Amino acid sequence: MDPILEVKDITKYFPGIKALDGVHLCIRPGEVHALIGENGAGKSTLVKILTGVYSITSGQVFLDNRPIEFRNAIEAQEAGIAAIHQEASMFPELSVTENIYMGHHLRNSKTGMIDWKSMKSSTRELLKKMDLAIHPDTLVKNLGVAQRHMVEIAKALSLDARVVIMDEPTSALTLREVEDLYKIVRQLKKAGKAIIFISHKFDEIFEICDYFTVLRDGKYIGEGNVADTTVNNIIRMMVGRSLDQLFPKAEAEVGKRVLEVRGLSQIGYFKDISFTLNQGEILGFFGLVGAGRSELMRTIFGIDPHSAGQVLLDGKPIALTSPKKAMQQGIAFVPEDRQMQGIVLGLSIAKNITLPQIDAVSRAGVLNAGRERSLTEEYGTAMEIRAAGWQVDADTLSGGNQQKVVLAKWLATRPRILILDEPTKGIDVATKAAVHKLVSDLAADGIAVIMVSSELPEVLGMSDRIFVMSEGRITAEFARAEADSDEIMKAATGHSIQQRETNEGEMEAGMMEAVMMEEEKG
Amino acid sequence: MSDLHDLQNRKTGLVQGSRLVDESSLRERLILLFTKWEVLLSLLFVFEIVLFTNLSPYFFDYFNLMNAAFTFSEKAVMALPMIFIIMSGDIDISVASIISLASFAMGNAAAGGADGAVLVLIGLAVGLGAGMFNGFFVTRLGMPAIAVTLATQSLFRGISQAVLEDQAYTKYPESFSFFGQGYIGNTVIPFELLIFAVLALLMGFILHKTTYGRKVYAIGNSKEAARFSGIAVDRIRFINFALNGLFSGIAAVMLTSRIGSTRPNIALGWDMEVITLVVLGGVSISGGKGTLPGVVVAILLLGYLKFGMGLMNYSAKVMVITTGILLLVAVLIPNFLDMVKANRKLKMQQALNP
Amino acid sequence: MHTNRTAAVKNILRKREVSLLVLIGVLLLAVTLRAPGFATGQNASRIINDTSILIMVSIGQFFVILAGGIDLSVGSIIAFSGMAASMLNQAQPGIPAFVVLLVGTVIGVLLGMLNGTLVAFGKVPAIITTLGTMSIFRGMTFVLSKGQWVTAHEMTQSYMNLPHGNFLGVSNLIWWGVLVSAVMLTLSSYTKSGREIYAIGGNRTAAKFVGVSEKKIQFMIFTISGLLSGLSGVMWTARYAAAVNETASGFELQTVAACVIGGVSIAGGSGAIPGVILGALFLGIINNALPVINLSPFYQMFIQGFIVLFAMLINTLSARHNEKMLLNRRRQ
Structure with a gap:
């Protein structure tokens, strides 16, 4: 069949970065096409080019075999390409209806005025088709994470697009919601639409996708039928080598207990978290996006408050009041968002x-x-930061080197406990391996490590013990030897339905206020 | 295995490629953002002196030049803590109203018979209190600085207006007049200029040589990243607002002493002038960049521009227009340079990787 | 079904408007208790008349704040366009009043466009842009007038009739207020551009994803704000039969106040015109009540500063409360 959309030899530069380098992609109707690659491989950049957010530096895009260039998002939409973006791209203060129709409001053909009535009724229909019990007038800020995501999907459907791009659509969904999503994808496929499906999860790719293209470091690596390949094959294409080299966890002697978390809760984010951490141990925290892992770590580091529970260091309770206090106790925290939280971009490496x-x-x-x-010299050299000098501003460094600066700045505090939140997100494979080696060495030196990660292979490869969180609670714990990827995924996604019912019971008993709000919203 | 080797080689290549970019951008940054802006300002200042010397025989006169310092010393003092405010990404448009409030408090006390030293203490205390009031709303309650200080701009001046109505305090004790009118010893150097010089050295030291200053730079670049590095962001912002109030109090003492009277509309419109000084001095309005010496040059530049224009008989209103235009141009030029730089970087990169 | 009904009712009667109406009722009652003559029909129409200009300019300010900016130059635009129109009227009494009105409005549009250009294309933050132009436009007013005033006997009757005349027993100025409110309400609720202002203020990145041009919107809102200020400048000088250099000095605070009281988030992205109108009326009643309850007009500035701070405090605390409630419900 003829392709709807074809990308030939695309290159994209940003100041300081070559994000895409000679990328090919060929999308056919009625096909679910997996776009595979690690973080930073260039998937999101490619999506933004296809949706008109970025312009291309060189190369060409063909729509129905005709060359085309989108100058803005509207042109891409009009050409029939819709995307569900990875970033939060909603308007919290506006209604569900308007979030769906922003950018392409339905208008009265005579007066040119916005036709709210038609928009609402189409929204109602759309939501019904997707089996969603959401009122079109509800403000998006009043929706939960998964509901928001489904509204995003509804938005893409409302465009009646021929190509629908889904950028990690399941990262925040529970198992049941994922099933709902698959149903929608299959419907679209049947209707002859093309779907570009971006995912990190191999089970998803093998469940729903027909064809795949792999990118690595902004380069095209290969493509093929999903039915004709294996997980190992795809991994090899993604990372350029096999897994054991990537996760060089060395055996380390586990020492005495340093940290104990008891019943820690923060309303709306996590509840009743308890675990212990020993010297020389790496604890992996796995879960879906929004499971409450980052929030938990922020609380332990004293950035966010907590509503109940305590944290003990060497058996003595410590006050979680400020990052400075946490640092004085020997805790260091490498946050998830490197550019916003980890590093001060306008300051030099030394500073x-x-x-x-x-x-x-x-x-x-x-x-x-x-x-x-x-x-600076001691830790900058130890981390092998590559730059012209220590006075170079951090914003001119590559992602990997920036992460090395963040690690250097925290290692320089000589921590006893190192908390890493997605430490290898968006950095190149070589640096990734270096980070894994470093973490392993640190544990061997007796530092206690907590590593939050959404990459299952990383968690499996690096951790001594694995905790799985779902909807703010720890739902499972595995020792390294007994860890199994299926069981972990189940704990991260499936547990929630049963969990939620008991929670609602508790809430009604205790919290009048919340119930009142519930009524108001419906 | 060869795959891996290949990959690492390519990575090294990439790093070297980006190092080239790093070096040139470092040089560019140094040239454009630091050296050049201040050098440009200084050159402009020299040009201005030469120009006015040629235009007016009264301009280049030691006594006149020193005396002109009376006209800008108060604003210059206010610009010092404003650097910290703008540097850390905040803004304060209530400083002129703080002067009105502090001056009103001093006038009121003077009418009750307080002597010079007490008046100074009252002026400083009211300024400090007003600054802390702003800081409380901004940092404790998390309200936007622009909104809070827009409200207190009316609130502070409103207090003196409500009580004074269209009257004025004009009776100040003799012991109070030195702060705004005195000279150092037998020289013709105004005491006001000495206050400014001392405070500028102090604040320059704090901004560039202490941990406090480093933290202000970090906060201005990214509040979030600063907080994650263990910096008590809100405490520092609060201190900045308190300092801003305190220095407005100092300026209120100087101004009230100099003109010897207090009306509710005292120092009206100075907010804009003080912010102009800071921005013209090269402090980025989005925070995190700039130096104190740059602002000092801007103070001299603008101060003597007004003095010169005054000699040429330009009206005060023309000077207000000029100041406004300077404010906008001072922001527009770096924005424009940034755009050019980004473009050039992109082109250079394409040339490096054909 | 219960769900649909409550959500629909909530949308029609947003909480803020209802509580403002109640607050205005209480205020009127309180003032009337002290001064029985206050709540008469005649006085009410006087207050609305007095407040019409504030309503118009506040709506312009609303759009700017909605998109995440602020316009501090509205008072100076009023002064300049009002002065220019009055001087034109004085110099050329033969020119029909509505042409003078048009000229004043166009001047406002041009000044607004200058703000819009600096913000949208020069990337100068709105606060800095309008802080600068506030001084520039005010200075231009002095330069234009050479410090002179235009007074009642130098204006033509038809010029002064622009606001003072009446139609169906209601003054022209009120009709202008109603017309502007209706047009702007339509713009904000029923046009694509209007909704895009909400998009820009609510989530800049998301707005870009759906093809909203930030530059276009920023240029548009400052132009609208200039237009309404220009129109109001003419109305102001004609209503008070005087064009002075200090006209509308400090007026920007009142317009911001009307927005904040009306529930507009100072951070952008939320708020609606009915709230802004009620916020302006609330301020208008207070201004008119001051002399009635024997407070000198010199208290006005203090009271306005206090009200803005207080209203923002309420907005901030209620936003915090809502967030907490949401969290409570989300996961426990």
């Missing part, structure tokens, strides 16, 4: 490395240039 202990490298509040320099 970034010394920032967490700027008070320690100074005397009576006055900076000590010598001490700053020696600290």
Whole structure:
């Protein structure tokens, strides 16, 4: 069959980065096409080019065999390409109807005025078709994470697009919701639409996709029928080598207990979290996006408050009031969002490395240039940061080097407990391996490590014990030897339906306020 | 295995490629953002001196030049903490109203018979209190700085207006007049200029040589990343607002002492002028970039521009227009340079990787 | 079904408008208790008349705040366009009043476009742009008038009739207020561009994904704000039969106040015109009530500053409360 959409030899530059380099992609009607690659492989950039958000540097896009270039998102929409973006792309203060129709409001053909009535009734129909019990007038800020995601999908459907791009559509969905999504995908397929399906999860790819294309480091690696390939094959194409090299976990002796978390809760984010952490141990935290893992770590580091429970260090309770207190107790935290939280982009490498202990490298509040320099050199060199000098601003570095700066700045505080939130997100494979090696070495040196990750192979490869979180609770714990990917995924996604029912019971008993809100919203 | 080797080689290549970019961008940054902006301002200042010296015989005169400092010292003092405010991504458009409130408080106390030293203390305390009031709403309640200080702009001046109506305090004790009118010893150097010089050295030291200053830069670049690095972001922002109030209090003492009277509309419109000084000095309005010496040059540049224009008989209103235009141009030029730089970087990169 | 009904009712009667109406009722009652003559029909029409200009300019301010900006230059645009129109009227009394009105409005549009250009294309933040142009436009007013005033006897009757005349027993100025409100309400609720302002203020990135042009919207809102300020400038000078250099000085705070009281989020993305109109009326009643309850007009500035701060405090605390409730419901 003739392709609807074809991408030939596309290259895209950003200042300082070559994001795409000679990429091919061929999309046919009635086909679910998996776009596969690690974080940072260039998938999101490609999606943004196909939806008119970015322009291309060189190469061509063909629609129905005719060359085309989208100058903005509207042109892509009009050409029949719709995307469900990975980032939160909703308007929380606006209604479901308007979120679906923003950018292509239905208008009265005579007056040109917005036709709210038709938009609402089409929205109602659309939601009904998707089996969603959401009122079209509900403000999006009042919806849960999964509901928001389904509205995003409804939005793409409302465009009646010929090509629907789904960028990690299941990362925040429970098993039942994933089933609903598959149903929708199959409907679309039957109607002759083409679907570009971006996912990290191999079971999904093998369940729903027909064809695949693999990208790596912004380059086209290969393509083929899903039925004719294996998981190992795809992994090899994705990472360029096999798994055991990527996760070099060395055996480390597990020492005495350093940290104990008891019944820690934060309303709306996580509840009743308990676990222990020992010297030289790596604890993996796995779960869906929005399961509450990052929020839990932020609370332990003293950034966010908690509503109940306590944290004990060496058996003594500690106050979780500020990151500074946490640092003084020997806790270090490498956050998930490197560019926003991990690093100060406008400051130099040296200033970034010394920032967490700027008070320690100074005397009576006055900076000590010598001490700053020696600290920077020691840890910057140890981390093998590649740059023209320590005075180079962090925003000119590659993602991998930026992550090395973040690690250097926290290792320089000589932590006893190191919390890593998605430490290899969006960095290249070589640096990724270096980070894994480093974490393994640190554990061998007796540092206790908590590693939050959404990449199952990473969690499986690196952890001594694995905790799985779902909807704010720990739903399973596995020792390294007994960890099984199916069981882990089940704990991360499937547990929730039963869980939710008991929760609602508790809530009605205790919380009048919440019930009142529930009524108001319906 | 050869695959892996290949991959690593390519990575090294990429890193080297980006190092080229790093070096040139470092040089560009140094040239464009730091050296050049201040050098440009200084050159402009020299040009201005030469120009006015040629235009007016009264301009280049030691006594006149020193005396002109009376006209900008108060605003110059206010610009110092405003650097910290803007540097950390906030803004304060209530500083002129803080002057009105502090001056009103001093006038009121003077009418009750307070002497010079007490008046100074009252002026500083009211300024500090007003600044803390702003800081509380911005950092404790998380309200936007622009909205809070727009409201307190009316609130603070509104207090002095409500009480003073269309009257004025004009009786100040003799002991109070030195702060705004005095000279150092037997020289013709205004005491106001000395206050500014001392405070500028102090604030410059804090901004560039202490951990406090480093934290302000970090916050201005990214509040979030600063917080994750263990910096008490809101405490520092609060102190910034408190300092801003305190320095407005100092300026209120200087101004009230200099003109010897307090009306509710005292220092009206100074908010814009003070912010202009800071932005013209090269402090980025989006936070995180700039230096104190740059602002000092901007203070001299603008101060003597007004003095010169005054000698040429331009009206005060023309100067207000000029200041407004300078504010906009000072933001437009770096924005324009940034756009050019980004374009050039992209082109260079394409040339490097054909 | 219960769901549909409550959500629909909620949409028609947004909470903020209802509570503002109640608040205005209480305020009227309180003032009337102290001064029985206050709540008469005649006085009511006087207050609405007085508030019409505030309503018009506040609606312009609303659009700018909705998109996440602020326009501090509205007072200066009013002064400049009002002065220019009055001087034209004084110099050329033969020119029909509505042409003078048009000229004043076009001047406002041009000044607004200048703001819009600086923000949208020069990437100068709205606060800095309008802080600068506030001074520039005010200075231009002085330069234009050479410090002189235009007073009642130098204006033509037809010029002063622009706001003072009446139609069906209601003053022209109120009709202008109603017309502007109706047009702008339509713009904000029933046009694509209107909804795109909400999109920009609510989520810039998401707006880009659905093809909303931020530059176009920013240019548009400052132009609208300029247009309404220009129109109001003419109305202002004609209503008070005087064009002075200090006209509408400090007026920007009142317009921001009307928005904030009306429930517009100062961070952008939420709010609606009915709330802004009620917010303006609330302020209008307070301004008119001051002399009635024997408070000197010199208190006006203080009271306005206080009200803005208080209204923002309420908005902030209620937003926090809502967030907490949402969290409580989300997962426990």
